[in-house]
Amino acid sequence: MSGEAPAARRGHDEDVEDPVAYFLEDMAYHGKSERTREAYGRVLRDFEAFLTEFDAAPADADRRDCLAWVHELRGDHAESTVATYASYLNRFYGYMTQVGAFDGNPMALVMQEMDEAIDTDPARREVSVERMREFVAGVTHPLERAVVVTLLKTGLRVGELCNLDVRDLALDAPAVESAYDVGTRAQLDGKPDTLFVDPDVSRGAVTNGEERTASNKRKRATLVPIDGELKRALVAWLAIRPDAPSPAEPLFVSTRDAWGKRLTPEMVRSVVRRHAEDAGWYREGGDAAENVTPHYFRHFFTTHLRDRTGDRGVVKYLRGDVADDIIDTYTHNWGDRVREVYSEHIYSLT
Structure with a gap:
């Protein structure tokens, strides 16, 4: 076998289908341990998931995308951990550039900026709760309002929101319960006014009788409380929701050209x-740092709820990106801890 890397032999015109998998495979060829490869894999897949919120991929990410990702890491990790994760991404880009799979390394300058403490906080738009209330007041269509309020009050990723089915919603509302088979998930037994986010939903796979076009980006199931404000928005939406042709009964469906079909x-x-x-x-x-998008709503949820609670564990649980020990603690103590903290501190949007 030639010592030249496979991507370079194929030539730059033929793209690597899965750059992360390619890089991890080459790490194995270079003798890196499984533990090291798994650590890189977790970080690189997290970065990849971050980019999908903006319809981007690692091959076309720029410096600002990388900097926005580093900024988001700072909300959940110590600076030493952020530096380690940034170095992983830098090595990934450096290698993929060297073998000819990528055009350049957008992390090179980010690493220099981090080292020199220059522009470590990208100019992400910061919106106060008061201004967000004004924004929400302008969203009057029941579907659009329910979608926006759900994103803002749960921290769900856009794909996770689109993957919700009626069965994933437990709602203590007689009008809804008489019209829909809500909350039929076993995980929702005894947990009224709750959303269930299933980690086992992936793009291209069939779940609940329907092939999905988006993946859920969490490894553990999450139960997210529904407060009175979100409940009212969901009830108003379900009162006019069109019948869906899908046997999965999507929670959010189109009221436009794709009438009755799951939102994408x-x-x-x-x-x-x-x-x-x-x-x-x-x-x-x-x-990504300037424009308000569905992913920005996740940032808004994280920032404001964390500042209000001072409890990173609860916020990380609700976001779906916590370690096993925190998941176990809060799942077993659901009624007494997560819901209590959420209900006491969640901001009002009306």
Whole structure:
């Protein structure tokens, strides 16, 4: 076998289908341990998932995308951990550039900036709760309002929201319970006014009788409380929800050209973009740190709920990105801890 890397032998015109898998495979060829490869894999897949919220991929990410990801890491990790994760991404880009699979390394300058403490906090738009209330007040269509309020009050990723089925919603509302088979998941027994987020939903796989077009980006099941505000938005939406042709009974379906079909991430991004443009929060050509998108709502949820509770564990549980020990603690103590903290501190949007 030639010592030249496979990507270089194929030539740059033929793209690597899965750059992360390719890089990890080459790490194995270079004798890196399984533990090291798993650590890199977790970080690189997290970065990849971050980019999907903006319809981007590692091969076309730029410096600002990388910097926004580093900024998000700072909300959940110590600086030493952030530096380690950043170095993983830098090595990934450096290697993929060297073998000819990528055009350049957008992390090179980010690493220099981090080392020199220059621009470590990207100019992500910061929206107060008061201003977000004004934004939500302008979203009047029941579907769009339910989608926006759900994103803002749960921290769900856009794909996770689109994958919700009626069975994933336990709602203590007689009008809804008489019209829909809500909350039929075993995990929702005895947990009214709760959303269940299933980690076992992936793009291209059939779940609940329907092939999915988006993946859920969490490894553990999550139970997310529904407060009175979100409950009212969901009840108003379900009162007009069209019948769906899918046997999965999607929770959110289109009321436009794709009448009755499950919302896609692209549809949700379009809705949020339209309202964000009206509010002056979205600019054509703006980057991930400037424009308000569904992913920004996840940032808003994380920032404001964490600041109000001072409890990173609960927020990380609700986001679906925590370690096993925290998951076990809060899942077993659901009624007494997570819901209590959430209900006491969740912000009002009306």
